[in-house]
Amino acid sequence: MRQNRKNVRPAGDGRPWWWDGLTALAFWGNALVVGKFMTRTLGPIAGLFVFAILAGLGWFFGRAAWQGLMDARDGKG
Numbered sequence: 001m002r003q004n005r006k007n008v009r010p011a012g013d014g015r016p017w018w019w020d021g022l023t024a025l026a027f028w029g030n031a032l033v034v035g036k037f038m039t040r041t042l043g044p045i046a047g048l049f050v051f052a053i054l055a056g057l058g059w060f061f062g063r064a065a066w067q068g069l070m071d072a073r074d075g076k077g
Contacts, residue, residue, distance in 0.1 A: 024065055
């Protein structure tokens with residue numbers, strides 16, 4: 001991992017890494033289901049917008065989970 005990246009998680013926040021991982025999976029699942037539903041009901045632009053927002057939140061939490069896992073592996077967290 002590059003050292004010049006900003007940390008997603010604040011140091012010592014007390015949240016386990018696996019909780020962020022479960023949240024990321026939930027957001028990615030919602031992105032698929034709700035995005036497909038919105039595409040059918042409101043059209044492709046609305047579906048793509050909802051998919052992008054939810055998938056972006058899933059990516060954010062997935063990155064936080066990865067960072068928490070690496071910190072736990074190195075004994076920092």
